[in-house]
Amino acid sequence: MKPSNREPGQGVIEVVEEAVHLLRGAPLQLHAAYAAGTLPFVLAFLYFWADMSRGAFARQHAALGAAGMGLLFLWMKCWQAVFAAALRSRMAGHAAARWTIRSVARLTLTQMALQPSGLFAVPLALALLLPFPWVYSFYQNLTAAGGEEGDLGGACKTAAFQANLRPGQCFLLLCILLLFAFLVWINTVVAMAMLPSLLRMLFGVDTAFTQAGIHSVLNSTYLACSFALTYIFVDPLVKTVFVLRCFYAQSVRSGDDLKAELVRLRAPSLNSPALLASRQ
């Protein structure tokens, strides 16, 4: 019989399922850490979009707005790295490492130095299509690794190594996540279009959206809102998927997955009824 080279827990669907399970089981603090970074950025981006597209004096304060957006982007990336580090700790089955001034500074500097290039590199890779999975995966891995490496070269090397690992799995994962994102976007657009009508129907609340009718959905801010909401809904799953990929890639060398499995196996035995009875 031909030996299978598939390792358990590393199939495409298994990774997505595990990511959903991990995300659903995550404590509220973890989601709060994600929201603390992402929500300010998304809200500011929508304001920036609306201002730049309709503001009478937009040209005068475009630079100031862009500076604010740049800072909020880095703020978001740092919090997303914190979110990823907490997820990794949960995966490994141990308590999250305490954040010190040194570790915060290391994470901030790593994210500040490396992530902004992705703003240009990812759209460029998308335009060229072929390198997109590697480039996208590289920047997601930089978040998932969360500045673990002491130096920038090490962080880049780790992210590039993990981006090159199992490219087929990466490509299929991106296809599934893209399809999922598209379905979420369709649902978001429909919900956003129906909400004002439902408010009028159920509570008699008449808003500017119901008065404008179909024209309320034809402006570019509406489209930006739908994309922003889709990003908020889908991105935590994307981050979790890449955290899992990095975790399993590192486990090949560190054995962290086996250690976590041992911790899980040992945990119920420590609280077994026989042991509890013997303690009393």
Add this chain to the structure above:
Amino acid sequence: MLPLAQQHCLNHPAREAAAQCPQCRHFFCRECITEHDDRILCAVCLRQLSQAAGARRHPLRALGRAGLAVAGLLTAVLFFYSVGQLLLLIPAAYHDGTLWKSFWSAVE
């Protein structure tokens, strides 16, 4: 050179060699070698490598890293400034939807 099976540890001549260090090319027993960065190394070479890595940590490195972080911030600002300029270039009729209003009225 004799094959590995006939070699003995450099530190423990009574013991058979288990591996050859790729750095110093000497043979060592299982106890004297270790795995580092996907390579089997002897303790002496590993110490030299870690000392070299430690010596590379120059105070200017931190400054360089801070400089890269500032460059990153400027890159992000440049990106959002470009997005802003792009949005300013798009006609207002598209942003407020009046471009489609006439088309939609014609359809209705």
